[in-house]
Amino acid sequence: MTSLSFIPISPLTLSSLFPVGVDVYSWHTGAKDQILFLAADQIATDDFLKKIASAPELKLFISQNDGAEFQKYLRSHFDEWFEDDSIPLRNKTAMLSEVIRNVLSDEFGHNDSSSIVATAKTLGSQVANLASHKSLTGSELCHILHHDYGTFTHSANVGFYCSLLAAQLGYSGDELEDITTGGLLHDLGKLEIDERVLNKPGKLDEFELRTIKEHPLTGFRRLTKVKEATPKQMLMTYQHHERLDGKGYPVGIGGDEIDIVSRICTVADVFEALTSNRPYRRSLSHKQTLEIMNEGVNESFDKEVFQCWSSIVCRRLSK
């Protein structure tokens, strides 16, 4: 199977009410070819979906050419699913994650900051709505989300993590939506970086490193031009690479000079980065990631925020 012609989808996006409208394939490690799993016009039965839910190793794919059609399926039923209490939270989260990745990809592609902020706000509100249900655990969320390396996937995941973390820290309502939206927007400045630099597998030279380090500033500048952008979103974009010990960038502020929403974003950002595949390394396990991050507490990360995130992730790991 070539990764170029197929894109992964979450098994949780399949529904027993509507056909997906595109052929869905499965693939197992070591298998030579993909197998047709569900035909475009087939509707999955509830039993079938239960079996899928109990097979976490199952990987499903659709043809890259069917990406738009799959999004049409998700978006046309999304509101209905979102309101339906019989649909488990994890399925709604998976659906929303798929939609967000695609919407962000579209919006970032058009490169219109006002439109990006407006869209992120709508999506942020839906994510915050899901995250405010305390039943969704961190590790469950990590399992549902995609972990390929792409700015859209990363931004979508950081949005989800910020939302869960902020909800756990006591934020709710408009503030929670605001923080979630900030998480979705935090890497806006990367739009101005050449993809060859962002995806370079080798070591970055000094000029490339400087270019990468400009992205919080570039993203902040973009948001200053958008009337709807809020101070929280602007600070999360500007300060998410600052460190508590003052050795971060772009300003080098430390401690309480870094806004609490930015400290939330930093923890979510680093956790997401380490648990995702990157062009230059494989993803780390949650346990390894938390151990590495724990070493950076009080230097890179806010202790209280990190411990809160750690407890969200470990709650499930210890079961």
Add this chain to the structure above:
Amino acid sequence: MSESLSMLIQLTDGLRLTLDSERGPSKTNLFELRGSSRFRCCGKCVVTLSPDSFQMPGQAPQSLAIVRDLSRKGIGLIAHQQWYPEQMLNLLLENATVEARVARVRRAGPCCFEVGLIIVKHELDRVADFA
């Protein structure tokens, strides 16, 4: 100058030394991509956030700052608080008023930020003073 404003900057030793001893054109490097030379100078100014500009949480709209260098298109300040990129500031110097846009900010120490601004407009009150 406003009498009610206090100088709240806590200068680092390095910056104090620079302000006390360095004069003339300041050093630069390739990565700074500067279009014109900066000249060291040292003076006070009143910084006021332009009413049309956005304000960030916890920012005082007016404060005292130190002018550390000047170029044809830019001005470098030392301030006690963070100013944010793209904010528009009105600077009241001893013999000139300047409208400038914040380009970048770097923390040098507690209550000490180096602020680089792009001059948008300036007016000299007494041209003879520059002679």
